[in-house]
Amino acid sequence: xxxxxxxxxxxxxxxxxxxxxxxxxxxxxxxxxxxxxxxxxxxxxxxxxxxxxxxxxxxxxxxxxxxxxxxxxxxxxxxxxxxxxxxxxxxxxxxxxxxxxxxxxxxxxxxxxxxxxxxxxxxxxxxxxxxxxxxxxxxxxxxxxxxxxxxxxxxxxxxxxxxxxxxxxxxxxxxxxxxxxxxxxxxxxxxxxxxxxxxxxxxxxxxxxxxxxxxxxxxxxxxxxxxxxxxxxxxxxxxxxxxxxxxxxxxxxxxxxxxxxxxxxxxxxxxxxxxxxxxxxxxxxxxxxxxxxxxxxxxxxxxxxxxxxxxxxxxxxxxxxxxxxxxxxxxxxxxxxxxxxxxxxxxxxxxxxxx
Amino acid sequence: xxxxxxxxxxxxxxxxxxxxxxxxxxxxxxxxxxxxxxxxxxxxxxxxxxxxxxxxxxxxxxxxxxxxxxxxxxxxxxxxxxxxxxxxxxxxxxxxxxxxxxxxxxxxxxxxxxxxxxxxxxxxxxxxxxxxxxxxxxxxxxxxxxxxxxxxxxxxxxxxxxxxxxxxxxxxxxxxxxxxxxxxxxxxxxxxxxxxxxxx
Ligand code: HEM
Numbered sequence: 001x002x003x004x005x006x007x008x009x010x011x012x013x014x015x016x017x018x019x020x021x022x023x024x025x026x027x028x029x030x031x032x033x034x035x036x037x038x039x040x041x042x043x044x045x046x047x048x049x050x051x052x053x054x055x056x057x058x059x060x061x062x063x064x065x066x067x068x069x070x071x072x073x074x075x076x077x078x079x080x081x082x083x084x085x086x087x088x089x090x091x092x093x094x095x096x097x098x099x100x101x102x103x104x105x106x107x108x109x110x111x112x113x114x115x116x117x118x119x120x121x122x123x124x125x126x127x128x129x130x131x132x133x134x135x136x137x138x139x140x141x142x143x144x145x146x147x148x149x150x151x152x153x154x155x156x157x158x159x160x161x162x163x164x165x166x167x168x169x170x171x172x173x174x175x176x177x178x179x180x181x182x183x184x185x186x187x188x189x190x191x192x193x194x195x196x197x198x199x200x201x202x203x204x205x206x207x208x209x210x211x212x213x214x215x216x217x218x219x220x221x222x223x224x225x226x227x228x229x230x231x232x233x234x235x236x237x238x239x240x241x242x243x244x245x246x247x248x249x250x251x252x253x254x255x256x257x258x259x260x261x262x263x264x265x266x267x268x269x270x271x272x273x274x275x276x277x278x279x280x281x282x283x284x285x286x287x288x289x290x291x292x293x294x295x296x297x298x299x300x301x302x303x304x305x306x307x308x309x310x311x312x313x314x315x316x317x318x319x320x321x322x323x324x325x326x327x328x329x330x331x332x333x334x335x336x337x338x339x340x341x342x343x344x345x346x347x348x349x350x351x352x353x354x355x
Numbered sequence: 356x357x358x359x360x361x362x363x364x365x366x367x368x369x370x371x372x373x374x375x376x377x378x379x380x381x382x383x384x385x386x387x388x389x390x391x392x393x394x395x396x397x398x399x400x401x402x403x404x405x406x407x408x409x410x411x412x413x414x415x416x417x418x419x420x421x422x423x424x425x426x427x428x429x430x431x432x433x434x435x436x437x438x439x440x441x442x443x444x445x446x447x448x449x450x451x452x453x454x455x456x457x458x459x460x461x462x463x464x465x466x467x468x469x470x471x472x473x474x475x476x477x478x479x480x481x482x483x484x485x486x487x488x489x490x491x492x493x494x495x496x497x498x499x500x501x502x503x504x505x506x507x508x509x510x511x512x513x514x515x516x517x518x519x520x521x522x523x524x525x526x527x528x529x530x531x532x533x534x535x536x537x538x539x540x541x542x543x544x545x546x547x548x549x550x551x552x553x554x555x
Binding site: 028079124180182183184186187190191192193194195200238239240241242243245246248249321 | 365366368436450496498499501521524526527528529530531535537538541542543544
């Protein structure tokens, strides 16, 4: 299908909207009526047609607007994209993986023509036609990681692997759930996860690391993570928290359906061929509460998850103060009926709201 | 002097040990303020150590310098500040031969910064020891303006660069040798609790 790209904003007037198509394919993260941290990883080998899992790097209607927002963030704060000196090769690996994947998965939008190291990249939606020499930085307008991630939705952490450990040694981070690349760069897997409650004690990070160290080239993996964001703000960075934090206090019972968003990250893991680094794309999807509840199963389930979420998690995710108002709103969409297992909307089989 | 026992914390927060004499032809000790006491304890354990030791010491208003000098180390340097001493630290580390033993003692800010210098000079982590002594002051980075405020002893505190009121996190970056400070009144502007001494 051809994608109609929206012209929308993720700041100021917040004109971001999801079409019906985007709502139906939203990566709803709860496969049952409750949530707790777990080592929730699976192979990233495609998914149902049209779903966000189908392609290696999903492109959707928000592509161009997200790329405009990224450019604004970088103009304000160039430290959002950093790469330690030994990570340049991993940057080229990343560029190759994304260009090859996108040109194969979306041939009508992207083209890659290779003649030895002489490459031509065509990004039709963004109007880019660039000829360059692979592995020669002087032939691109910026470093390879920055170049390709200015054209790809989602944040990117690039992990160097040494001493049986992953090190966050490069990244492009402008749509993050309140963590700082500039602060975390150079940290290892346990250090950058240090602020997360409960999961260390549960042994989750030890097991997750073991899994990640063994991710093989050509066999990527994925998982979902989620949090809550007031207004469709992509740049919920600690850097700008003194500016956006106040927006959390603007919810009212009247506006919560439109303003409160569930924020879901589709996180994938790719082994890179030359550098042996691990690429960790973190793709952010936003959906307003009022759009979630148009899927009866999701409305019922989200109410139960938010209601029963342990206090530590609601605090860490930053919505403990707004939880009562969320529950008042979501409770209207929970009639107590059972929900079908799994994350899919099941619109044809789940009953409409009975109240 | 009794040592402060830091309560258990998150995984990014450094932990410190107790210096012990190690075998080796060359020893570099970098300390500030009460860190001198850890060096005095070391010297008391191994009479032969000081003849092979270079001490770099930043008194920060304390008066341990004479006691250290009296240990008759092979080399002794007293610096007025860390910033003034760092070029010398780099030179000494750069000139070091295989097997140099590094001992860091005193405040977290001093140890964190000197640790970075030692690691980037290629000293293996196994040859670097640390011991916290004296002030529990922290070196803090403001996550908003990126400015570093040295010797923070209260939570919250005022960023010495941008003036925001910041709360003190335990999240720590070795690269920056700093803890993270985050705006405390972002969700309720002007509502800044009275500063409390750290660990009180
Ligand atoms: C190597 C790739 C990964 C990177 C770069 C990464 C990075 C991060 C970062 C920066 C945070 C925020 C920490 C903070 O508060 O400052 C985070 C949170 C978290 N990460 Fe990871 N992570 C990775 C893989 C994983 C994996 C495989 C798991 C599997 C269980 C995981 C589980 C979590 C959890 C549970 C949280 C807390 C999220 C929340 O409650 O909102 N991470 N991660």
